[in-house]
Amino acid sequence: MVTKRRTIGGVLPILGTLTAALAFLPAPVRAASEYNLPYGVTPISHAVYRLHMLAFWMMCGIGVVVFGLIFYSIVFHRRSRHPVPAKFHENTVLEIVWTIIPFFILVVLAVPAARLLLRMENLRHPQLTVRITGYQWLWRYTYPRYGINVYSRLSNPSLASVHYGRHLSPYAVPHYLRSVTHPMVLPTGEKIRLLVTGGDVIHAWWVPDFGLQVDGNPGLINAMWIKILKPGVYRGACNQICGWGHGYMPVVVVAKPPAQFLAWVRRWRAAHHGPGAGDFTPKPL
Amino acid sequence: MSSDAHALTHDHAGEHAPPRGLMRWITTTNHKDIGTMYLVLSLIMFFVGGAMAMVIRAQLFRPDMQLVTPLFYNQMATMHGLIMVFGAVMPAFVGLANWMIPMMIGAPDMALPRLNNWSFWILPFAFTLLLITLFLPGGGPQGGWTMYVPFNLQLGYGFPFMIFAIHLMGISSVMGAINIIATILNMRAPGMTLMKMPLFVWSWLITAYLLIAVMPVLAGGVTMQLLDRYFGTHFFSVAGGGSPILWEHVFWFFGHPEVYIMILPAFGILSEIIPTFARKPIFGYHSMVYALASIAFLSFIVWGHHMFVVGMPVAADLFFMFATMLIAVPTGIKIFNWVATMWKGSLTFETPMLFAVAFIVLFTIGGFSGVMLALVPADFQYNNSYFVVAHFHYVLVTGAVFAIMGAVYYWLPKWTGHMYNEFWGKTHFWLSAISANVLYFPMHFLGLAGMPRRVPDYPVQFANLNMVASIGGFVFGLSQLIFVAVIFSCVRAGKKAEARAWEGAHGLEWTLPSPAPYHSFATPPEVA
Numbered sequence: 105m106v107t108k109r110r111t112i113g114g115v116l117p118i119l120g121t122l123t124a125a126l127a128f129l130p131a132p133v134r135a136a137s138e139y140n141l142p143y144g145v146t147p148i149s150h151a152v153y154r155l156h157m158l159a160f161w162m163m164c165g166i167g168v169v170v171f172g173l174i175f176y177s178i179v180f181h182r183r184s185r186h187p188v189p190a191k192f193h194e195n196t197v198l199e200i201v202w203t204i205i206p207f208f209i210l211v212v213l214a215v216p217a218a219r220l221l222l223r224m225e226n227l228r229h230p231q232l233t234v235r236i237t238g239y240q241w242l243w244r245y246t247y248p249r250y251g252i253n254v255y256s257r258l259s260n261p262s263l264a265s266v267h268y269g270r271h272l273s274p275y276a277v278p279h280y281l282r283s284v285t286h287p288m289v290l291p292t293g294e295k296i297r298l299l300v301t302g303g304d305v306i307h308a309w310w311v312p313d314f315g316l317q318v319d320g321n322p323g324l325i326n327a328m329w330i331k332i333l334k335p336g337v338y339r340g341a342c343n344q345i346c347g348w349g350h351g352y353m354p355v356v357v358v359a360k361p362p363a364q365f366l367a368w369v370r371r372w373r374a375a376h377h378g379p380g381a382g383d384f385t386p387k388p389l
Numbered sequence: 390m391s392s393d394a395h396a397l398t399h400d401h402a403g404e405h406a407p408p409r410g411l412m413r414w415i416t417t418t419n420h421k422d423i424g425t426m427y428l429v430l431s432l433i434m435f436f437v438g439g440a441m442a443m444v445i446r447a448q449l450f451r452p453d454m455q456l457v458t459p460l461f462y463n464q465m466a467t468m469h470g471l472i473m474v475f476g477a478v479m480p481a482f483v484g485l486a487n488w489m490i491p492m493m494i495g496a497p498d499m500a501l502p503r504l505n506n507w508s509f510w511i512l513p514f515a516f517t518l519l520l521i522t523l524f525l526p527g528g529g530p531q532g533g534w535t536m537y538v539p540f541n542l543q544l545g546y547g548f549p550f551m552i553f554a555i556h557l558m559g560i561s562s563v564m565g566a567i568n569i570i571a572t573i574l575n576m577r578a579p580g581m582t583l584m585k586m587p588l589f590v591w592s593w594l595i596t597a598y599l600l601i602a603v604m605p606v607l608a609g610g611v612t613m614q615l616l617d618r619y620f621g622t623h624f625f626s627v628a629g630g631g632s633p634i635l636w637e638h639v640f641w642f643f644g645h646p647e648v649y650i651m652i653l654p655a656f657g658i659l660s661e662i663i664p665t666f667a668r669k670p671i672f673g674y675h676s677m678v679y680a681l682a683s684i685a686f687l688s689f690i691v692w693g694h695h696m697f698v699v700g701m702p703v704a705a706d707l708f709f710m711f712a713t714m715l716i717a718v719p720t721g722i723k724i725f726n727w728v729a730t731m732w733k734g735s736l737t738f739e740t741p742m743l744f745a746v747a748f749i750v751l752f753t754i755g756g757f758s759g760v761m762l763a764l765v766p767a768d769f770q771y772n773n774s775y776f777v778v779a780h781f782h783y784v785l786v787t788g789a790v791f792a793i794m795g796a797v798y799y800w801l802p803k804w805t806g807h808m809y810n811e812f813w814g815k816t817h818f819w820l821s822a823i824s825a826n827v828l829y830f831p832m833h834f835l836g837l838a839g840m841p842r843r844v845p846d847y848p849v850q851f852a853n854l855n856m857v858a859s860i861g862g863f864v865f866g867l868s869q870l871i872f873v874a875v876i877f878s879c880v881r882a883g884k885k886a887e888a889r890a891w892e893g894a895h896g897l898e899w900t901l902p903s904p905a906p907y908h909s910f911a912t913p914p915e916v917a
Contacts, residue, residue: 138850139834141770148766156767163757170724171750177731178746181667182738190733193670198729199722206721210714210760217764218707224766225703274453274849281452281848305540306633308698308773312839316769319699321634322539323627326700343773343841345466345533346540348459351844 142312145334145359149315151220159213166209224316227327230297234290238300238307238320238342241349245288249386250369251377258352259283282339287356291365292332300326305347311340311355319344332359407907415510418502419907420487423509425804427484428797430512432873434476435790437520439866441469446828446862449855452847462845463531464523470534471551474651475558476516478785481793482654483508483565486593489800490569492898492905493587495578495914500571508564515557522547533843535644536611538625538636542618549619552611559604566600569593578897580916584678587896588671591678592657595685596650602689603646610639637699641692649688651785653681655792656723659745661896662799663727666742667734668893673726680719680726687716697768706765713763717756724753739891740814744795747822748788755783758833773843776836782829787822794821794872801876802890806904807883813875820868827861 143153180186235246242257261277274280290296300309302320310317317340318326332338340355360368374382407413407422417423444465448456457465487505491498499505522529527545530536536551544551573594577586586594614636616622623629625636656677664671671677693701693709701709727749736742758780762771771777794817801809831854836842840851847855886903897916901909 138838138854141837142839152766152770155764156761156770159761159764159767163760167753167757170728170753173728174731174746174749177728177734178736178738181731181734181736183668183735186733186735189668189735191669192733193672193674193730195673195729199673199676199726202725203718203722206718210717213760213764214711214714217710217766220766221703221706221710224769279848281846305543306537310773310839310841312770315766317698317772321700323632324634324700340839341841341844344537345463345531345843347531347543348463350463351459351841351846 144313144315145332145336145338146314146330147333148220148224148330149313151223152315155216155220158216162209162213224328227297227329229295230329231294232291233297233299234288235299235301236288236309236318236320237303238309238346238353239303240305240347241342241353243284243288243307243309243342243353243355244303247369250373250384251387252369252372254286254288254372256284256286256288256356258354259285262352279339281352282341282354282356284354284356287337287358289358289360289365289368290330290332291362292335292359294362295329295331298328298330300328306344307342307346307353308344309340309355310343311338311357313338313340314357317343332357335359335361416506418498418506420491420499420502420505421804421905421907423499423505424484424487424489426509427480427487427512430509430516431477431481431484431793432876434472434480434516436869438469438472438477439869441465441472442862443866445469446859448845449847450859451856452849452852454846457845459845460528460531463843464529466843467530467533468519468523471519471530472516473785474534474647475555476512478651478789478793479558479562480512482593482596482651483562483569485589485654485658485793485796485800486565486569488804489898490572490590490593491576492803492901492909493590493896494573494576494581495897495910495916496572496576497908497910497913499568500576501568504564504568508561508568511557511561511564515554515561518550518557519554522550525550535640536614536636537640538614538617538633541614542625549615552615555611556608559608562600562604566597566604569597570601573597578910578913578916584675585916587657588660588674588677588681589654589657592653592655592660592681595681596653599646599650599653599685599688603643603650606639607643607647610636610643613639634696634699637696638692641695642689644695645692646685646688648781648784649684651789653685655748655789656681658792658796658799659727659748662741662745662795663730664895665799665891665893666737666739666745667731668736669730669734670895671726672729672732673722676722677726680722683719684716687712687719691716694763694768697765698772710763710765714760717760720756724749724756739798739811740809740818741795741799743815743818743822744791744798747818748791748795751783751787751791751822751825755780755788758783771836773841774836775832775840775842778842779829779832779836782825782832786829787825791821794818797876799891800898801879802886803898803901803903803905805880805883806886806902807879808886808890809875809879809883813871817868817871817875820871821865824861824864824868828858828865829861831855831858831861 141153141156144150233248237244242255245254245256262281262283300318300320302322307320308317309320314330316328318328336359338357342350342353370382373384414426444457448454448462525546527547529547530544530551532541573590613624617624617626623631625631625633660671660677691709691713693705694713697706762768762780798809798814835851835854840847888902889899890903897914
């Protein structure tokens with residue numbers, strides 16, 4: 105039995121926090137970071153990451169200037185060094201300058217943000233539509249084209265740890281709180297339209313690797329699109345407080361190449377709709 | 390005129406001494422008594438809300454902690470927000486307004502003293518109603534302080550208690566705001582034009598208008614929830630033709646001005662403290678006033694930035710993004726003006742100044758994350774993550790709360806007639822400033838790495854930073870006991886404070902003796 109092998113690591117994080125700014129460097133190796141947005145696996149998540157880093161570095165630059173001035177003033181304008189205060193209390197030119205410069209800095213940020221937003225909202229020509237419904241406390245994934253319904257709830261090893269005391273350390277549970285009974289399966293390389301809604305209260309479907317989250321509002325449908333570039337397993341969670349089980353409704357997406365995805369569709373239909381259901385013609389788009 | 394003044398002097402020297410004991414506090418219409426009661430209530434609520442935060446941080450100390458149930462955790466998270474916003478920060482600012490505004494504008498008292506008494510005494514009942522919910526079947530509010538429907542309508546017996554508690558807080562705030570506006574507009578000393586008012590008074594004049602504008606919106610919204618639950622209306626129910634999104638719009642139309650209600654008076658406080666300890670007049674007084682006014686105006690047209698992932702039209706997303714980013718301009722002006730006030734001053738760093746300088750730096754960090762959050766595409770990642778939690782704790786704790794603490798240290802000598810203990814004041818500051826950063830800075834990383842807010846448990850990859858944050862939280866919580874001790878000992882004893890307790894201080898309040906007499910400025914001073 106694996107015990108809490110990382111609790112000793114609890115001593116290190118102070119160091120980790122102090123040096124964490126390093127983790128903000130746009131790393132050539134984009135492994136999942138404990139400190140930064142994931143680079144992700146969709147074109148949108150890559151663009152969001154770049155926008156985030158642009159904003160971050162610009163804020164750092166402004167911070168260096170502003171905090172530098174404050175620090176300089178603290179050191180050199182303290183009474184022991186600067187006993188007689190100056191008398192000035194306005195300077196129109198200066199005030200106009202520091203109104204206009206921030207404005208232009210903001211424009212530099214707003215333009216790429218607006219362009220990216222328009223790209224994210226371009227829902228034309230999807231190759232697959234999946235409907236996502238949040239319930240207290242599970243997700244339902246409906247593939248209208250294939251007549252498939254997948255109910256996805258927190259899987260048992262995580263549940264055991266949550267409900268039955270400390271029989272299992274969370275470190276011993278694979279993907280504690282981030283594994284589900286039946287994952288959502290999606291094809292890679294296709295433009296997938298996600299229609300998100302809520303079955304009872306408001307939920308939010310969030311997978312950081314896809315660079316987006318969408319609220320599932322009861323009675324309303326939100327549309328978003330993703331295109332997954334790399335096969336793999338991507339994990340997220342509900343991100344809108346929805347009651348007792350809010351922390352216990354993860355999202356797990358398994359992305360497979362299109363041929364394997366279709367094979368999964370056939371297997372699923374055969375398993376859930378009778379042996380003959382594996383052979384079928386998908387409904388037209 | 391002179392006979393009037395004579396009558397007033399006669400009055401307060403004679404039979405109008407305050408009653409003693411409990412009745413003094415229940416029946417008082419004196420702005421100083423009421424200000425004190427607001428501040429004490431705020432301090433108590435700060436500890437009640439703080440205790441809830443300790444439960445939250447203990448539960449999140451490591452994954453699978455299971456200290457409290459998820460149900461109770463959600464109640465703690467929700468009540469912590471409601472108590473801190475409505476119980477700690479807002480009453481603290483109203484208390485400061487009560488104490489200081491009449492003294493700063495040379496008025497004998499607030500314009501509407503009986504209303505003043507009432508607006509305070511509603512509050513203890515409001516918070517009793519709110520806190521009672523924790524002991525009712527179904528528990529207290531659990532849907533976050535944002536009270537999103539339909540989930541909020543699923544609450545137990547606590548639901549109507551919460552609604553009525555919010556009604557009472559709203560009534561209290563609106564009455565307080567009316568009183569402050571009436572006082573500022575009618576009772577300034579001769580010669581004190583609007584553009585000669587201290588910036589703290591300006592900040593409160595603008596804040597009071599914000600309160601009057603938005604508290605009724607919240608009251609209306611929660612009343613709609615009440616009607617939906619008990620009277621068969623369908624404002625927020627899709628089945629009946631309503632929409633849960635309507636609530637989000639109503640709430641945030643209140644909510645965004647509300648967060649500025651919690652920061653504008655802090656701006657005012659900073660504009661008092663920094664010139665005093667820089668020994669130099671505030672830089673850009675006029676632009677400070679205009680910046681306050683433009684921030685207040687913009688606060689009404691940016692509520693949608695809380696709702697980017699809700700699913701709004703692109704045009705609305707773009708509008709709210711641009712409008713939100715625009716707020717950085719007047720806010721930047723304020724920051725630059727404070728820095729320019731410090732520039733070439735003759736700085737000393739007593740406790741109020743330490744809090745003020747920390748405010749500038751840490752509030753600016755909160756502003757940075759605020760600009761990042763305004764970018765809609767990036768907000769699709771940041772929204773509702775711990776990045777947001779970090780953002781609003783930087784602006785509200787190391788922002789608003791630090792300003793309040795600075796203000797308390799700044800004016801304690803005027804209130805009590807004693808200097809507080811500078812050593813313990815500074816100790817309180819350094820412990821608070823360091824631990825607050827250990828507490829909140831890692832939350833940026835947690836949010837970026839994908840930790841949602843309002844969860845009672847989390848995957849193991851978030852364990853280290855959560856432990857750091859919790860340790861910071863415990864130290865921050867304990868440090869506040871020093872604050873209470875310093876205040877208590879300052880009230881009881883201490884070095885005698887002069888009328889002008891700080892050598893660089895200007896303003897009418899410093900012309901009064903310390904402690905300020907029970908009735909001050911019975912005859913208005915002349916302002917040149």
